[in-house]
Amino acid sequence: MYKILEKEDIAPGEKLYVLDAPDIARKAKPGQFVIIIIDEKGERIPLTIADFNREKGTITIIVQEVGKSTMQLGNIKKGEGILNVVGPLGIPTHIEKYGTVVCVGGGVGIACIYPIARGMKEAGNRVISILGARTKDFIFWEDKIKTVSDEFYITTDDGSSGKKGFVSDQLKDIIDNKEKIDLVMTIGPAIMMKVVSETTRPFNIKTVVSLNSIMVDGTGMCGSCRVEVDGKTKFACVDGPDFDAHKVNFNLLNDRQKVYLKEEKEAHKKCRLEERISGNK
Amino acid sequence: MAINKNKTPMPSQSPGERVKNFNEVPLGYTQEQAVAEAKRCIQCKNAPCVDGCPVEIDIPAFIKMIAEGDFIGAAIKLKEKNCLPGVCGRVCPQEDQCEKVCTLARKFDPVAIGSLERFAADYEQGRGKIKIPEKTKANGKKIAVVGSGPSGLTIAGDLAKLGYKVTIFEALHKAGGVLVYGIPEFRLPKSIVQREVDYIEKLGVEIKPDYVIGKVHAVDELFEMGYDAVYVGIGAGLPMFMKIDGENLNGVYSANELLTRSNLMKAYDDSYDTPVIKAKKYAVVGGGNVAMDSARTALRLGAEKVYNVYRRSRKEMPARDEEIERAEEEGIDFRLLTNPVRIIDNGNGWVKALECIRMELGEPDESGRRRPVPVKSSEFTIDVDVVVMAIGAGANPLLTSATPDIKLNKWGYITVDEKTGMTSKKNVYAGGDIVTGSATVISAMGVARKIARVIHESFKYEK
Numbered sequence: 001m002y003k004i005l006e007k008e009d010i011a012p013g014e015k016l017y018v019l020d021a022p023d024i025a026r027k028a029k030p031g032q033f034v035i036i037i038i039d040e041k042g043e044r045i046p047l048t049i050a051d052f053n054r055e056k057g058t059i060t061i062i063v064q065e066v067g068k069s070t071m072q073l074g075n076i077k078k079g080e081g082i083l084n085v086v087g088p089l090g091i092p093t094h095i096e097k098y099g100t101v102v103c104v105g106g107g108v109g110i111a112c113i114y115p116i117a118r119g120m121k122e123a124g125n126r127v128i129s130i131l132g133a134r135t136k137d138f139i140f141w142e143d144k145i146k147t148v149s150d151e152f153y154i155t156t157d158d159g160s161s162g163k164k165g166f167v168s169d170q171l172k173d174i175i176d177n178k179e180k181i182d183l184v185m186t187i188g189p190a191i192m193m194k195v196v197s198e199t200t201r202p203f204n205i206k207t208v209v210s211l212n213s214i215m216v217d218g219t220g221m222c223g224s225c226r227v228e229v230d231g232k233t234k235f236a237c238v239d240g241p242d243f244d245a246h247k248v249n250f251n252l253l254n255d256r257q258k259v260y261l262k263e264e265k266e267a268h269k270k271c272r273l274e275e276r277i278s279g280n281k
Numbered sequence: 282m283a284i285n286k287n288k289t290p291m292p293s294q295s296p297g298e299r300v301k302n303f304n305e306v307p308l309g310y311t312q313e314q315a316v317a318e319a320k321r322c323i324q325c326k327n328a329p330c331v332d333g334c335p336v337e338i339d340i341p342a343f344i345k346m347i348a349e350g351d352f353i354g355a356a357i358k359l360k361e362k363n364c365l366p367g368v369c370g371r372v373c374p375q376e377d378q379c380e381k382v383c384t385l386a387r388k389f390d391p392v393a394i395g396s397l398e399r400f401a402a403d404y405e406q407g408r409g410k411i412k413i414p415e416k417t418k419a420n421g422k423k424i425a426v427v428g429s430g431p432s433g434l435t436i437a438g439d440l441a442k443l444g445y446k447v448t449i450f451e452a453l454h455k456a457g458g459v460l461v462y463g464i465p466e467f468r469l470p471k472s473i474v475q476r477e478v479d480y481i482e483k484l485g486v487e488i489k490p491d492y493v494i495g496k497v498h499a500v501d502e503l504f505e506m507g508y509d510a511v512y513v514g515i516g517a518g519l520p521m522f523m524k525i526d527g528e529n530l531n532g533v534y535s536a537n538e539l540l541t542r543s544n545l546m547k548a549y550d551d552s553y554d555t556p557v558i559k560a561k562k563y564a565v566v567g568g569g570n571v572a573m574d575s576a577r578t579a580l581r582l583g584a585e586k587v588y589n590v591y592r593r594s595r596k597e598m599p600a601r602d603e604e605i606e607r608a609e610e611e612g613i614d615f616r617l618l619t620n621p622v623r624i625i626d627n628g629n630g631w632v633k634a635l636e637c638i639r640m641e642l643g644e645p646d647e648s649g650r651r652r653p654v655p656v657k658s659s660e661f662t663i664d665v666d667v668v669v670m671a672i673g674a675g676a677n678p679l680l681t682s683a684t685p686d687i688k689l690n691k692w693g694y695i696t697v698d699e700k701t702g703m704t705s706k707k708n709v710y711a712g713g714d715i716v717t718g719s720a721t722v723i724s725a726m727g728v729a730r731k732i733a734r735v736i737h738e739s740f741k742y743e744k
Contacts, residue, residue: 041553042554083454221519221541255630260556
């Protein structure tokens with residue numbers, strides 16, 4: 001059992017959990033992920049490590065409630081636990097002094113970009129952070145990310161916070177201002193990562209994405225997380241999750257993320273129904 | 282009394298019935314059947330069966346106990362040499378080992394050694410009271426075992442009995458390795474595996490699930506944590522694909538993925554959360570036991586039609602005859618001398634059909650089997666919704682890439698001294714599929730048992 005030490009509503013349908021996992025915290029590096037299982041009948045859910053504290057022995061995950069399992073997790077209280085947490089998995093983000101690094105986080109990907117921005121800052125980079133979401137309610141960790149950024153921008157689809165538009169519009173502005181960018185790191189929905197990638201491609205700016213494919217074991221055993229990079233099949237769990245954005249086949253990624261759409265919808269309906277019956281919500 | 286020429290048949294679920302459930306196919310001997318079969322053993326002096334067993338079980342002795350009605354004694358006798366009799370009685374290829382060399386087999390059916398092993402193990406477990414052998418006094422040495430598959434469990438059990446403090450680190454959330462994620466419930470019930478894992482724990486072995494060595498702890502850190510030796514038994518867990526067009530379409534599974542979803546995650550049971558694609562038509566590519574397991578799993582998930590596509594002929598299939606026969610009985614449609622060329626999509630990112638080419642057998646290749654060669658312009662398509670690639674597994678590099686001082690061969694398998702199982706890294710041993718490539722449960726167990734003795738010897742004279 002891994003105890004939930006803190007729990008917080010961070011945005012509509014998005015919750016933060018601080019878990020007691022000292023062995024994982026000791027080894028975690030930016031860009032890595034864990035796999036959690038809620039209970040005996042639960043599925044294996046891959047989640048990026050949004051933060052870690054080696055002294056306290058804790059890791060932080062941020063979970064968007066998109067289906068039965070993540071909604072069920074939302075009902076577990078602080079002080080209670082989840083059955084399994086395994087990690088840290090995946091190859092850590094390559095951190096070195098590049099010069100100027102732009103960190104672009106969209107939606108729940110904002111959480112994933114934080115440890116990378118922090119790592120890049122600690123390595124002596126000039127860090128420009130761009131956070132994007134539908135509306136201001138979905139922007140979180142503004143202060144936290146500001147403290148590790150030299151420049152900081154927000155974009156929202158409706159203009160309720162920061163600039164109205166997409167993260168890629170802000171990125172394009174920075175590029176057009178002739179700022180020399182050495183690296184762009186981006187994490188978010190597949191479509192956002194694709195657009196960011198297309199924004200930097202004409203300017204030959206090195207761009208790295210962190211891919212969130214469907215996984216089972218997370219150790220290279222099943223091949224569920226197959227992605228295509230530079231025409232070759234890679235496993236996101238062990239060869240990634242970071243890849244050269246300009247070589248990723250995003251259309252395939254997008255298709256493969258929908259494999260279980262039908263099953264998820266059915267489970268979601270069932271879950272909602274059970275909640276109504278049990279009077280949980 | 283004349284010896285019955287034939288093995289006592291084991292009752293089993295009928296094909297029509299069993300394809301609708303995930304329960305075990307053979308039902309096991311009754312006491313009467315077991316005694317009758319045990320009495321077929323002539324207790325020959327030279328006992329070739331013992332040499333035929335990779336873990337050297339005293340086969341005539343345990344069979345004699347069954348014949349005399351001492352079923353618990355038989356189970357204890359088995360466990361002197363084999364911590365996993367319930368598993369081995371089910372999945373060992375006895376026809377190539379103990380039963381192959383049985384003296385009776387010269388004229389009649391051999392003694393059904395596997396079925397008797399299974400009977401004794403199940404009888405003891407059914408009784409609920411498992412006798413734990415007396416342990417040697419703790420010797421203060423700590424051993425780390427990486428991987429809880431057949432070889433890891435065996436070496437852990439053997440060393441625990443010798444007084445070592447053993448910890449098994451398992452990457453998945455359940456112990457058993459291929460026994461829990463790979464081999465299906467209908468061939469090896471997970472409750473049987475769990476009971477044998479429980480037995481290993483009762484011997485004093487600590488099992489830590491969710492620990493990926495190479496990630497959460499490096500091998501060197503295990504020594505820093507106080508372990509005196511490390512055994513690496515991580516299996517061959519890297520699925521192979523054919524590198525043909527369409528292999529990344531939705532609806533293409535590795536056998537590992539389909540089986541892990543179904544076995545480990547219990548996707549076939551609606552009360553579990555893990556999804557699995559339930560489609561009408563499947564094609565499973567490959568001719569080994571894993572291919573048979575995948576095809577039969579697909580049927581049980583509700584498929585209307587399951588093809589098995591294999592590039593050689595039935596004779597060259599590496600699967601056990603028993604498994605091929607069961608698959609045939611259940612209605613798997615075998616398309617032999619057939620090789621996939623590409624997977625065709627439906628325009629929406631999903632599989633629509635499998636394009637194949639007919640093959641014929643040419644000259645023997647390095648494996649001694651006749652090499653399949655394509656027949657020109659013989660391409661044809663099979664309409665399917667799901668394609669399962671069961672063409673073998675490679676070496677998973679997760680631990681080895683993080684431990685560069687463990688030497689590997691050109692395929693990524695760990696190089697060891699054959700006699701001792703020692704790797705190029707001091708006090709690190711390796712065995713099972715990560716050394717040999719995909720092999721059998723029992724061969725991995727046999728090696729583990731040998732390495733347990735080597736480790737014990739290495740510490741015996743140490744002050």
